[in-house]
Amino acid sequence: MQKHDDDIIAAIASGQVEAAIGVIRVSGKGSLSLLEKVFSKKPPYEHRKIYYGFIKDKFGDVIDEVLVNIHKAPKSYTGEDLFEINAHGGLVCMNKILERLFEVGARLAEPGEFTKRAFLNGKLDLSQAEAVAKVISAKTERALKVAERQLQGQFRSTLDDIRDKILFLMAENEVRIDHPEEDLSSITQAERLKMVSEIKENLKKIYRAAKYGNNLFNGMVLTIVGKPNVGKSSLLNLIVGQESAIVTDIPGTTRDIVKESFSIKGIPFSILDTAGIRKTEDVVEKIGVERSLRAIDRADIVLAVFDSSSELSDEDLQIIEKLKKINSEVVAVINKSDLGQKIELSKIPFKHKVQISCKTGMGLKQLEDKLESIALKGFSDRELISLNASQMESLKKAIEMCEQLEQDIDNDIDPALIGVDFLSLTDYLDEVIGRITNEDMLEVMFKNFCIGK
Amino acid sequence: MRYPKSYDVIIVGGGHAGIEASLINARLGMNTLLLTIALDSIGQMSCNPAIGGLAKGHLVKEVDILGGEMARNIDETGLQFKILNRSKGPAVWSSRAQADMTAYRLRMKYTLEHQKNLDIKQEMVDEILVENNEVRGVRTNLGNEYYSKAVVITTGTFMKGKIFIGLNTYSAGRAWEPPSEKLSDSLRKLGLKVSRLKTGTTPRLDARTIDFDALIPQPGDDEPIPFSFRTKELNRPNIPCYLTYTNEKTHEVILKNLDQSPLYSGIVESVGPRYCPSIEDKVVKFFEKKQHQIFLEPQDEKSTEIYADGLHTSMSYEVQLNFLRTIKGLEKVEIMRPGYAIEYDFVDPTQLKQSLETKKIRGLFLAGQINGTSGYEEAASQGIIAGINAAFYLLGKEPFILGRDEAYTGVLIDDLVTKGTKEPYRMFTSRAEYRLILREDNTHLRLAEKSFRAGLLSRDEYEMIMEQRRKIEEVIKRLKTTFIFPTEETNKKLKMLGTEIIKTKTDLAKLLRRTELNYDKLRELHPELEELDKFIKQEVEIDIKYEGYLTMQKQQIEKFKKYENLKIPEDFDYTKVGGLSNEVRGKLMEIKPTSIGQAMRISGVTPAAISILMVYLKKHNDRFKNSA
Known part of the structure; x- marks a missing residue:
């Protein structure tokens, strides 16, 4: 179907999660007459009022008892006529309401389409829209807090410092060019170098803060490897089961892409090939390690499971050899530590090692701490930021x-050549620290240097 | 009386802008009239007796390739020639010459007088005649009405000019010449926004009372390089300037008498240039500096008048005399004319199109200080662009516009019409983003094509320049494809040339990139290379030595052009774009940017506003879609 920006769009606004109350949002020109067709309470509908009634199907049967709030253009979030249905019937019921809305002319909103409309109708500027998108996409409470803090401009002072230094250096460079006859006591080469190095270090700091910040937003991909019966499935149940899991089953043609999402300490993770892990462990198949290693290329972190109660087998060594060659972080998970330690830990060459018992749950906290430290590299929430790929x-x-x-x-x-460097530098930083214009530079130049005859 | 002869174009004002506008129109075959308040002041240098300087040299050369007169005129009347910034790279070399200002002025006057298609009359223009928002001509103080299809106004500091010396003020357009009291009222009536600006000049001193032996002479270059690409040989003297400094005593005199300054006593409220501060400004704002430079420059080969560069002032006569006499070499100096500040009317240049035509009145063009600039060169470059566009307007041709990536003139005009100005605007190399490409040395190479196509350059001249370009490319190609090998003999020669030996097969271009090598040294190494003309040699060296940076700059230009090519239709309705703040919308409606690129440069137009505009244009405008 051809999609237009003036269609009426509808979507479940509260997320695909079971909750006591769900919200369906509908927006677009003419959406209120669409409401009339499905809602027991007939117009007039007034701006910012809430109406009680029933949503009915095409035969007139009640689907759910609901509250509907009305926002009229242009004073709504999207700038269009908009209403929200607050239903309490769970996902099945919500989907039924949605289908009913489609029957009378709405279509499913694409991800972010409400925000896009708000932007197109001038309700948000682009940077706000981006920030809102970030807040929406934040999968966990912790990521949300970091996004909100960034919205308030917590890392502004670092950016201002970078900007001030660049402007000063540019002005100083320009004075050399445009006012060569002036006997200006300029700063020394060493001082200039020091300032550039400070700019660079600050940029690197932001880069790192964003790199690990993005782990918090976008999450990290885990995979579990290990020989049969070493406890991959139990480990999976232990970490996924510990948190109230957000389960996203992405239907696919092969079970390889089945993954489970969950969060540890507010960091979103997903595990690849969970179906594979469960199945092979269940039926004690002798598929060997090949299948277990299949997902490692796509993982950020590999959990390599070993059996504490026995010595390293050939299969274990085979896995170790393979993992030594990959770029992802590897955490050796030494399972069954409740059954004693026969394994020689020194033969496992990975930096991260955690002893655990999937049976008793012992060592789980250490594993979680380990995963957090790998994901965030010790940055505190206050330091973390989020940037998009092009900004990075x-x-x-x-x-x-x-x-x-x-x-x-x-x-x-x-x-003059250094000027070209600066032009490129400010071009790159446009998005991050804001545009630097010639006027800005001249301002700094006239303020700091006595020039002109 | 209604004057019996009617004209194609009338130029109001005979300064550096008016001269170029007049000449180019007459040269393009337009029937042209130049009206000036004083015939004897045509081409007068109101301030310093010099042409060119940093970034200004570029402008002079651009005027030259577009068919202007300034470069040829200084080549004939200069007193010394110098390339500034020689110790730095070629991108920022700038030509500057001291002028014999009397000879300069007279040669300009004679050139105008001998120009076909050009009438010159001494009358003051009081009113612009307009019908249906289209210019019809002018009315003068003698009651004469001259009719024309286009008018270019270049009034300099003359509109309601007011001079300040100490606490004394009087009305004048320049020093002792009458101001134009009525014209700016006529412009206001036409709906143009007119404001005030201020500038100043220095005292002129009597050379007979200066002790030059105590000062440091500053001669020009031994091998002077002309401004005009047409000038084959310079036959001019090399008369030195002299350098001296203010000192703590000078500063003390100034600080003690600030109540004698119209700037600090609150009489003058308009804004002066930050880059050309008065000496009282410098002493106050940079209190910690113990001395400031003063250049003493000759004004005229035969006259004893000396221009004291660096001493712009509007202090009272007495204070001027007192602080001057604290300066080394000036202990017994006599003032011939005092320094002064001048306040004048200018037209907010954001009311102009890139062609320098007013947006309100068709056929009315403005150029020079009336647009808020300062400097002879800034005036001349606007004069020639306004002149060309007045002619093109009559000929029904597309406006002649230079981009920021093509010329300093393009940067200057784009800055003016996009951002306006709060102080007299002066050109700096730093205003030009792409100065590595927009060099002074390659001005005629980069603009020949455009100039020729517009009919501003003769075929012979064009062919000559194209031949230079071909030659440069040919030599570069040869250097890149000629290889030398690490033989014993070659490495011995390299050592003798004071450079590292080579270990593998190397092309000559790569060797030329080494700081210590140049084309002539390569010839010692590889005698098969031909001998080259000095200019060709220089261009080859620049192109090869700076190749990496030139490539980087070309990429920057590509990025810039991407937005420049996203055109906004002239009749675009900003009220239909939701989401713009009233302030931003107001600015866009006022400036009417012709492209997204220009819109981005308007101050206060945020990146968010730009993205909204782009989204809207993409959605609603097919032309935009195609160009995107």
């Missing part, structure tokens, strides 16, 4: 440009 790419290029600048200043090359 720009930051990376800006850091490289700082290195170029250091080299060029060190070689004392032509200031």
Whole structure:
């Protein structure tokens, strides 16, 4: 179906989770006359009022008892006529209401489409829309808090510092070019280099904070490997079962892409090939380690499970050899530690090792701490930020440009060429620290240097 | 009287902008009239006796390739020529020349007088005649009405000019010349927004009372390089300037007498240029500096008048004399004319299109200081663009516009019409984002094509320049495809040239990139290379040595052009775009940017507003869609 920006769109706004009350949001020109067709309470509907009634199917039978609140254009979130149905019947019932809305002319909203409309109708500017999208996509409470803090501009002071230094250095460089006849007591080369290096370090700090911040937002992919019967399935149940799991079954053609999502300490994780792990363990198949290793290429963290109560087998060694070659982080999970320790830990070459008993639950906390420290690298929530992929790419290029600048200043090359470096640097940082214009630079120049005849 | 002859174009004002506008119109075959308050002041240098300087040299050369006169005129009348920033890279080299200002002025006057299609009259324009928002001509102080299809106004500081010396003020357009009291009222009536700006000049001193022996002479270059690409040889003297400094005593005199300054006593409230502060400003704002430079410059080969560069002031005559006499070499100095500040009317340039035509009145063009700029070169470059566009308007051609990626003139005009200005606007190299490409040395190479196509350059001149370009490309290609090998003999030669030996097969271009090598040294290494003309050699060296940076700059230009090519239709209705704040919408409606790129440069237009605009345009405009 052709999708248009003036269609009436509808979606479950409260998420695909079982909850006491669910909300269905409907927006678009003419949406209120659509409501009239399905709602027992007939118009007039007034802005910001809540109406009680029933949603009925096409035969007039009640689907659910609901409250509907009305927001009229342009004073709604999207800037269009909008209403929200608060139903309490659970997912099945919610989906029935949704289907009923489709029957009378609405279509399913695409992800983020309400926000997109708000943006298109001038209710949000792009940066707000981005921030809102971030808040919406935050999968956990913890990520939400970090996103909100960023909205309030907590890392502003670092950015301001970077911006001030760049402006000063640019102005200083320009003075050399445009006012060569002036005997300006400029700063020394060493001081310039120091400032560039400070800019670079700050950019790197932001980059790292965003890199690990993005782990908090986008989550990390785990996989569990190990020989048959080592306890992969029990480990899976232990970590997934511990939290109230958000289960997303993505139907696919092979069970390989079945994954389970959950969070540990507010960090979203998903485990690949859970079906495979469960099944092989259940039937004690002798498929060997091949299948167990299948998902490692797609994982950020590999949990390699070993049996504490026996010595390392050939299969274990085979797995270790394979894992030594990959880039992902590997955590050796030494299971069955309640059955004593025959395993030689020194033969397992991985930095991260956790002893655990899936049976008693002992060691689970240490495993969770380990996963948190790998995901967030010790950054506190206050330090973490979230940037999108293009911003990350720009930051990376800006850091490289700082290195170029250091080299060029060190070689004392032509200031006009250093000017080209600065232009590229500010181009890259446009999105991150805001546009630097020639006027901004001149402002700083006239303030700091006595120039002009 | 209604004057019996009617014109294609009338130019109001005979300063540096008016001259170029007049000449280019006459040269393009337009029937042109130049009206000036004083025939004897045509081409007068109101402030310093010099042409060019940082970024300004670029403008002069751009005027030259577009068919202007400024470069040829200074080549004929200069007193010394110098390339500034020689110690730095070629992107920021700038030509500057001291001028014999009397000779400069007279040669300009004669050039105008001998120009076909150009009438020149001494009359003051009081009113612009307009019908249905279209210009019809002008009315002068003598009651004459001159009719024309286009008018270019270049009034400099003359509209309601007011001079300040100490606490004394009087009305004048420049020093002792009458101001134009009525014209700006006429412009206001036409609906143009007119405001005030301020600038100033320095005292002129008597050379006979200066002790030059105590000062440091500053001669021009031994091998002067002309401004005009047409000038084959320079036959001019090399007369030195002299350098001296203010000192703590000078500053003390100024600080003690701030109540004698119209700037600090609150009489002058308009804004002056930050880059050209008065000496009282410098002393107050940079209190910690113990001295400021003063350049003493000759004004005229034969006259004893000396221009004291660095001493712009509007202090009282007495204070000027007292602080001057604290300066080394000036202990017994006599003032011939005092420094002064001048306040004048200018038209907010955001009311102009990129062609320098007013948005309100068709056929009415403005150029020079009336648009809020400062400087002869800034004036001339606007003069020639406004002139060309007045002619093109009559000929029904598309406006002639230079982009920020093409010329300093393009940067200047885009800045003015996009951002306006709060102080007299001066060109700096730092205003040009792409100065590595927009160099002074390659001005004629980069603009020849555009100039020729617009009919501003003769075929012979164009062919000559194209031949230079071909030659440069040919040599670069040869250097890149000529290899030398690490033989014993080659490495011995390399050592003799003071550079590292090579270990593998290497092309000559790669060697040329080494700081210590140049084309002539490569010839010692590889005698088969031909001897080259000095200019070609220089361009080859620049292109090869800076290749990496030039490539980077070209990428920056590509990025810039992407937004420049997203055109906004002239009749675009901003009221239909939801989501813009009233402030942003107001600005966009006022400036009417022609592209998203220009819209991005309007101050206060946020990145968010730009994305909303782009989304809207993409959705609603097919032309935009196709260009995106």
